[in-house]
Amino acid sequence: MVMEKQQGQIDFTAEEQALKEKFLNLKKASGSHSPSIFTFKQKLPELDINVDACFLSNPYATDLFLKYFTEEIISTGKIRELLEFYPSQNQVIAEILADFLKVDASQIFIGNGAIEIIQAVIHNFVENKILINIPTFSSYYEFVKPGIEVVYNNLKKANEYRLNVDDYVKVCEANKPDTIVLINPNNPDGGYIEHDAMHSLLEKLSWVKTIILDESFIHFAYENDKFDQINSADWVSKFPNLVIIKSMSKDFGIAGIRAGYAVMAKSRIDLMLQNGFLWNSNGLSEYFFRLYTREDFANDYDKVRVRYIKETIDFIEKLKEIPGIKVYPGKANFVMIELLVPGLTSFDFVTALLVKHGIYVRTCNDKIGLEGEFIRMASRTAEENDFMVKSMKELLSDF
Numbered sequence: 001m002v003m004e005k006q007q008g009q010i011d012f013t014a015e016e017q018a019l020k021e022k023f024l025n026l027k028k029a030s031g032s033h034s035p036s037i038f039t040f041k042q043k044l045p046e047l048d049i050n051v052d053a054c055f056l057s058n059p060y061a062t063d064l065f066l067k068y069f070t071e072e073i074i075s076t077g078k079i080r081e082l083l084e085f086y087p088s089q090n091q092v093i094a095e096i097l098a099d100f101l102k103v104d105a106s107q108i109f110i111g112n113g114a115i116e117i118i119q120a121v122i123h124n125f126v127e128n129k130i131l132i133n134i135p136t137f138s139s140y141y142e143f144v145k146p147g148i149e150v151v152y153n154n155l156k157k158a159n160e161y162r163l164n165v166d167d168y169v170k171v172c173e174a175n176k177p178d179t180i181v182l183i184n185p186n187n188p189d190g191g192y193i194e195h196d197a198m199h200s201l202l203e204k205l206s207w208v209k210t211i212i213l214d215e216s217f218i219h220f221a222y223e224n225d226k227f228d229q230i231n232s233a234d235w236v237s238k239f240p241n242l243v244i245i246k247s248m249s250k251d252f253g254i255a256g257i258r259a260g261y262a263v264m265a266k267s268r269i270d271l272m273l274q275n276g277f278l279w280n281s282n283g284l285s286e287y288f289f290r291l292y293t294r295e296d297f298a299n300d301y302d303k304v305r306v307r308y309i310k311e312t313i314d315f316i317e318k319l320k321e322i323p324g325i326k327v328y329p330g331k332a333n334f335v336m337i338e339l340l341v342p343g344l345t346s347f348d349f350v351t352a353l354l355v356k357h358g359i360y361v362r363t364c365n366d367k368i369g370l371e372g373e374f375i376r377m378a379s380r381t382a383e384e385n386d387f388m389v390k391s392m393k394e395l396l397s398d399f
C-alpha cells in the first residue's frame, strides 16, 4: 500500500530519519545557540558536513588571519611566548585600539568575545526595564537579571521585520525603558539601519540611560558602491548613553579566539573594571588586536571583506530566484529565508539540507518574534554558495 504523502513533507530514508532524531537531540542539548561543528564531529561522526552556513563568518578572513599567524607566530616559534606569558591587561590592549578607532583608550573595553561584554553590560547598566526588538540575538534577554522587566518590541512581518525608526521612537516613549538594544545589522534577519538614520535616532533617544548598539556585523554593511567601512565609534563622545559592542568573530572569522571590544563612556568602563576583567583576553586575542590595527593587515583585510560582500550579494540574488522561498532584505553576511511551501517546516528543511546535502544552516524555529517557517543561511565561499543554491533548488523542486 502506498501511503498518501502529506503536503510539504520531505521523504527521509530510515538512515536519514535516525540522523534526524540525533540532530534534534543535539539541538535540544545546546539550548538557544546552535551545536558547533566540533559537537557534530564528536556526537554524529556518521554525518558529513560539507558546508557550515550556520556560523556566520567570512571564510576568506580566516584564511588571511591564518596566513599572518602562520608566518609570524607558528613558523617563528613565537607561539611559545603567547602560551607561556600573560597577555597584556585589558587597558593595554585598549591603548592599541585607540588610535585605530579614533577614540580615547579610556573609552574602550576589551572582551573575551562580545558575549562577555554583553553579559557585563546587561548586568551592570540595566536598572529596571529593558526594551528588546524581536527577533534578536537571544543573549540580550537571557542575561537579564531576575526582577528586571523585559519589554519586547516585535518587529512587524508586514514590514519584513525591518525597524521603522519613527515607530521605534514612539515605542520607546510609550514604554520608557532605561535600556534599549539595537543590533545593526540585526541577527537573525540582517535588517540594516543606515548610518545617518541611526545617528538621528540616537539624537532623539538622548533621554534613554543606556543604548546598546551591537555592530557585530557592521563590516558587511555598505552604503556606497565602494563598500566603504562604516565606523560609529566616535559617536560615544557625543552620546554618553551609548554602548557600542563589536564581536570580531564573524567578520574576521576567528570565533575560536574570543575577541570583542566595546566603546562607551569612561565612567562605565571604570565601573566594569572594578569588577575584574584584568586579563580576560588571551595571547591569541592580543596578537589579533595588534594585527587588526596594522596597516598591512588592514589593507589585506579590506580586500577580502569587499570580495566577500560582492559574492554575498551575488549569492542572495541567486537565492531570490528560487521558487517556494522568500528571502528577507538585509545587509549582513547571511539571509533570513521564509519557507513558503505549505506544510514544510523549517526543522525538516534544515535537516534535509544537513543529511542529504551536508549543508548546515540554522532553523529559526526557536527565535521569538517570527511568524512562519524561517531559516538563516550564511554566505560562504563562492563555490560553497553555488552548491547551496543548487541543493536548495533540488530540495524545493519536489514540491
Ligand SMILES: *Cc1c(COP(=O)(O)O)cnc(C)c1O
Pocket (backbone or CB within 6 Å): 112, 113, 114, 115, 116, 137, 183, 187, 214, 216, 246, 247, 248, 249, 250, 255, 258, 259, 260
Ligand atoms: C555572534 C554574536 C555575538 C557574540 O560574539 P562573540 O564575540 O563571538 O562572543 C554578539 N552579538 C551578536 C549580534 C552576534 O551575532
